[in-house]
Amino acid sequence: MKDYILRLKTITIADNEEVGSKNAFLGEIFTQKALGNIRVSDGFAITASAYRHFIAYNKLDGVHDQLISGIDKSNPISISEIGKQARDLIMGARIPGDLYDRILLAYRELLQDSDDGLAIRSSPVEDNSLSIRTKDKYDTFLNVKGEKQLFSSVKKCFASLYSDQALIDDPDRKDRVISVGVQKMIRADQACSGYAYTSDPQSGFVDVIHVSGIWGIGFKNAEQLLNQDEFIVYKPNLSMGVNSIIQKKLGTKSHMMVYKDSGDTTSLIEKETSSELRSKFILNDEEILTIANWGIILENYYNSPMSLEWAKDSSSQDLFLLQAKPENFKKLKTY
Incomplete structure (x- = not known):
């Protein structure tokens, strides 16, 4: 069974298909001795397998593809409306209990009862899996505090796969997959x-x-x-x-x-x-x-x-x- 959670300290570039390039490059700094002098905030990645589990659990397999197939590429309003529908499906879905428990455990292990904030960043798994040119397409949330904000932010990162900009840039793409990075916040x-x-x-x-x-x-x-x-x-x-x-x-x-x-x-x-x-x-x-x-x-x-x-x-x-x-x-x- 694929891991739903990977600590940054265990991630390398070889994991990019599970954690996306953004998380993979950060993890590489933890795991490679040649990069050991560089300081990176500790954290963990919610993997692409976790996202797929979330989609399958909520019976959304293929639903987003059907929605996107109805986009009128020449009409910005069509892109915006269908993008919102796709995002709403994710925001209205439930995180499976086993995934919820693993995210919560990793969150508590990371903060160890402190009330520090978190940085929660999307790390999409692109067709070119080492691509990092994803600026402003996908969501990032800073200074996230508490379990409620944590899970809400994770779902918003999932939903940002269908941001207007992501659909404008690549409206025909199928099998969109995303990972989410969770790190201690740098104030x-x-x-x-x-x-x-x-x-x-x-x-x-x-x-x-x-x-x-x-x-x-x-x-x-x-x-x-x-x-x-x-x-x-x-x-x-x-x-x-x-x-x-x-x-x-x-x-x-x-x-x-x-x-x-x-x-x-x-x-x-x-x-x-x-x-x-x-x-x-x-x-x-x-x-x-x-x-x-x-x-x-x-x-x-x-x-x-x-x-x-x-x-x-x-x-x-x-x-x-x-x-x-x-x-x-x-x-x-x-x-």
Whole structure:
């Protein structure tokens, strides 16, 4: 019988058909000694087998395919209406008792009676099973607290297989399958978060690492991202252990995303950044170089340029890797 739950500490790239590429790349960091210096938050994956069990238990096999076959691809309203019907079927379905119990056990083992929040992220199993180009199609929920929010968020991730964007991008796809990653939450809302690229994202120049970010949780809006701090690290100097930060650009960082003080703890609100924080860089030199070194380790391991998503936890002040994306799939190692 397939596992419904896999701990990140046991996952490798070989598990991508069960956990999706997002979870597989994170698990690889736990399980491979060459990546051991990179910090990733602990967690577990709800597998593709678990999703299939959920669908079969609720007798939804083939139902979604029938719905999707009725989409008028030239009509956005048709896509939206059928997508909602598909999602509603999942949200109205019941998680089987055996799966419910295993998720609950993994949840309790992970938190060990603490009241920490969770990050719950979709990790779709794509036809190209190592594809990571799924941004904004599938749901992510941050600072999830309590069993009720946990199970609701898991079902919403399942349902996001049929998001409007997923249907627009690939309306003819059959056998849609998804995994869900559950991790301890990194509280970047009172710290900072951002991205890094092991080649320049604009020019493709391979000798620099581009690190950027803002205070709080990262924005998705491209215009707002222009207000971020930016740092350029020169790779040849980094490998020699000499001064390698060749440029720092202070962004305006006029706004930041934080969690609501009360009510729905998963909801983010935008607020103005204080003048003190606007005038400060989000990272010190040591932190910039830590992220840059993570990029080099991953680039060497996968033999591919990398894009990284990182965050700093406000409690521990530690940096964490949230996602790692090899840009050249064909050069990925096989296991």
